[in-house]
Each structure stands twice: as structure tokens, then as C-alpha cells.
Amino acid sequence: MQRSTMKAATLAFGLCLSFGGAMAQAEKTETEKGIDRYRELIADGNPAELWEMQGEELWKKKAGPKNASLEQCDLGLGPGVLKGAYAQLPRYFPDAGKVQDVEMRIAHCMKTLQGGEPKVTDYNKDDHKKVIALATYVVTQSKGMTLATPQAHPEEKHMFEVGKRAFFYRAGPMDYSCASCHQADGQRIRLQGLPNLTANVPAGKAATSWPAYRVSNSQLWPMQKRINDCYRLQRFPHPKFGSDVTVALSVYMAVNGNGVPSLAPTIKR
Numbered sequence: 001m002q003r004s005t006m007k008a009a010t011l012a013f014g015l016c017l018s019f020g021g022a023m024a025q026a027e028k029t030e031t032e033k034g035i036d037r038y039r040e041l042i043a044d045g046n047p048a049e050l051w052e053m054q055g056e057e058l059w060k061k062k063a064g065p066k067n068a069s070l071e072q073c074d075l076g077l078g079p080g081v082l083k084g085a086y087a088q089l090p091r092y093f094p095d096a097g098k099v100q101d102v103e104m105r106i107a108h109c110m111k112t113l114q115g116g117e118p119k120v121t122d123y124n125k126d127d128h129k130k131v132i133a134l135a136t137y138v139v140t141q142s143k144g145m146t147l148a149t150p151q152a153h154p155e156e157k158h159m160f161e162v163g164k165r166a167f168f169y170r171a172g173p174m175d176y177s178c179a180s181c182h183q184a185d186g187q188r189i190r191l192q193g194l195p196n197l198t199a200n201v202p203a204g205k206a207a208t209s210w211p212a213y214r215v216s217n218s219q220l221w222p223m224q225k226r227i228n229d230c231y232r233l234q235r236f237p238h239p240k241f242g243s244d245v246t247v248a249l250s251v252y253m254a255v256n257g258n259g260v261p262s263l264a265p266t267i268k269r
């Protein structure tokens with residue numbers, strides 16, 4: 001770990017990594033305080049609300065070859081039950097025969113209820129954008145509810161173990177793993193705090209922060225996209241949207257964060 005962080009400091013992307021307990025206690029810089037103030041100012045009007053509204057419309061609108069809405073979609077708590085469903089995802093779905101996160105479950109419902117072959121994995125396709133809007137609508141219905149990611153089904157346990165392994169798997173030109181950046185308290189790259197995703201509260205907050213509106217690029221990113229971009233930071237190949245490794249990582253982070261109130265949708269730098 002230490003060696004890879006040293007390499008990071010010298011080689012990585014021109015970013016300045018600083019480590020150690022001292023930073024954890026360090027006073028917030030003026031810029032950080034500025035960002036906090038900005039967050040407070042716009043907290044009452046998170047632009048994510050626009051996606052949420054669009055998501056609600058898409059949820060209720062009849063569409064696809066079967067001309068059906070998504071209102072009968074089962075997100076784990078029964079058909080049509082939205083409240084609290086996100087706080088118990090990812091989970092195993094017998095009808096899909098696998099563990100699905102919120103995005104993949106919505107994609108599954110689009111396919112089974114509305115028919116056709118929705119192009120959800122292609123970032124430029126409308127179907128993909130629909131999934132993000134729908135996910136924003138779905139997560140909003142669990143805001144403030146306690147994260148309770150299930151681990152009863154063997155597949156759920158299996159995905160946790162896969163996610164854990166993926167989290168600590170070091171490779172690539174920098175010999176990084178997720179843990180290189182997300183295993184210690186008080187780590188940061190420049191302004192961005194790097195949450196310790198192995199610890200309960202920061203893991204819970206991170207696991208339930210997405211979709212988040214990113215002020216830096218005015219985009220709404222779902223968790224899949226966040227993980228994808230971290231793979232880029234890690235100098236790994238981009239996983240395909242919805243690939244099992246991203247779902248497994250979500251399971252790992254969410255289970256670590258169980259008991260923490262769900263935050264999404266949020267605003268990020």
C-alpha cells in the first residue's frame with residue numbers, strides 16, 4: 001500500500017496525494033469551505049430533481065413493444081413498491097437468477113415489462129439515459145431510510161466476496177487497487193476527500209450517494225459510472241456498464257455501510 005501510494009505521489013496524473021492521520025484532523029481549507037457553502041446554497045435545489053421528475057414520468061409512462069409502464073416493476077419489496085426498495089439493493093432476484101443493483105434491476109424491468117432489447121449499456125443511447133433518470137426517481141423514495149443490504153441468499157454472500165476481492169485486487173501500471181485510495185481515513189487527492197470504503201459510516205454514505213449531480217461537469221452520475229471512473233483513475237480497463245464486477249463492488253460497499261441512512265440523490269464536486 002505504502003509503496004503504491006508513493007508511486008502515486010510521484011507519477012500519478014499530476015495529482016497531489018497526501019496521507020496520514022494528520023490530514024484527517026486538518027482544518028478545512030478556504031476552498032473546501034467554499035465548496036461546503038456552495039453545497040448548502042444549492043442543497044434546496046439539487047439539479048438531480050430534474051432527473052427525478054423525468055424518472056417519475058418514465059416510470060409511469062407506457063412504452064416499448066408491450067406498451068406498458070414500469071409501475072409493476074419489482075425492486076425487491078414486491079411489484080410497484082418503491083419506498084425503501086433502494087435501501088435494500090443490490091439484492092438477489094430469483095426471476096433474473098442474479099444479484100442486481102438499482103440500475104440493472106430497472107434495466108431488467110424495462111426489458112421484461114416493456115419488451116424489446118433496451119440498449120442500457122451504451123452511454124450514448126436514450127435507454128441508458130432513461131435508466132439514470134429512473135434510478136434517480138427510485139433512490140429518492142428511500143432517502144433517509146436505513147441501508148439494509150441483504151446477505152441472506154448464497155448469491156448475495158458470493159457477490160460480497162467477489163466485490164471484496166475486486167476491491168483489494170491490485171494490478172495495472174500503477175499497481176493500484178480500490179483500497180489504495182479508499183482504505184484509510186483522512187486520505188485525499190487535492191480537494192477531494194477519499195472515503196474509507198472499508199469503514200461503516202463512510203462506506204454507507206458513499207454507497208448511498210449515487211446518482212449524484214456532479215457540479216464539476218454538470219452531469220448526473222449513477223454508481224455504475226462512479227465505479228467506472230474510479231477504474232479509470234486506477235488505470236484499469238473500463239468495465240462495461242452493468243458488468244458483474246461493478247455490481248459486486250456495490251454489494252461490498254453497501255454491506256460495509258449497512259445501518260447508515262441513505263442519502264441519494266446528492267450533489268458532488
Ligand code: HEC
Nearest residue numbers: 176177178181189192195206209227230231233234249269
Ligand atoms: C487513484 C485513486 C482512486 C482509486 C484507485 C479508486 N478511486 Fe474511488 N475515488 C477517487 C476519487 C478522487 C474520488 C472522489 C471524486 C470526486 O469527488 O470527484 C473517488 C470516489 C469514489 C466513490 C464515491 C465516494 C462518495 O463520497 O460518494 C466511490 C463509491 C468510489 N470512489 C469507489 C471506488 C472503487 C469501487 C474503486 C475500485 C474499483 C475505486 N474507487 C478506486 C479515487 C480513487
